[in-house]
Amino acid sequence: MQEPQLVEGVVEEALPNTLFRVKTEGGGETTLAYLAGKMRLHRIKVLVGDKVTLQLDPYGGRARIVRRI
Numbered sequence: 001m002q003e004p005q006l007v008e009g010v011v012e013e014a015l016p017n018t019l020f021r022v023k024t025e026g027g028g029e030t031t032l033a034y035l036a037g038k039m040r041l042h043r044i045k046v047l048v049g050d051k052v053t054l055q056l057d058p059y060g061g062r063a064r065i066v067r068r069i
Contacts, residue, residue, distance in 0.1 A: 007063075051069040
């Protein structure tokens, strides 16, 4: 099984249903991201301007926010 690719980024915009627009640091591109289940379970808040770690989808659709730095 392929290991997940982790990338850091900064939250630019908070959208409804725990979706976020995140600007990645490596390429500087903007991606749509959602909260991981553990972050929802423990009610970890993510705000605009927060630095987060993303797990990229291998198919290029969305990313999952797995950690708030």
